[in-house]
Amino acid sequence: GAGVSQTPSNKVTEKGKYVELRCDPISGHTALYWYRQSLGQGPEFLIYFQGTGAADDSGLPNDRFFAVRPEGSVSTLKIQRTERGDSAVYLCASSSAEANVLTFGAGSRLTVL
């Protein structure tokens, strides 16, 4: 597609529920990134995919968070047993293999009540 697409744009859930956030990167971009932006903060790195594999998942806060990219294109960020502290905007970005420049999506705003 023309840009990075993220769905849903807004998600409200209850504490303890399971959530999936989807990212559709720019066509042909091999690298995909997830960041989390909490209120009043800059984005923080969560995980990076090169192709289908997670090249670096050191930013995932705990084992409730998991992300997949089974066909090397669309990625899903999965959060189990959500907590109120998970409330944030989750940003996805993609880049070509040669570039250092990330193109970001509009984000998915997650609110955990």
Added chain:
Amino acid sequence: AQSVTQLDSQVPVFEEAPVELRCNYSSSVSVYLFWYVQYPNQGLQLLLKYLSGSTLVKGINGFEAEFNKSQTSFHLRKPSVHISDTAEYFCAVTETGAGSYQLTFGKGTKLSVIP
């Protein structure tokens, strides 16, 4: 590990006045530097980047930034702001070299342009 400090959380400025948004970074290795802008309810948009070469970098919408290695700074400037420049601006850094993908962001500076 690297870090980014944006010294001002909010900057109000009158329309057509000049503005400077300050950014300092810390890193033990060479870095690439970026400025992103975030309009309300939108994603981050790249304004400009410094990868190598000239330390004065020009970006979109009339913005420019200067990389100062001795002062570890990468301040963003615009000589005359417009109402449409009202947004939040983020400075970011990443290490140079292969696999340099993990951007470290500052906390952001909210620019408010006053008519």
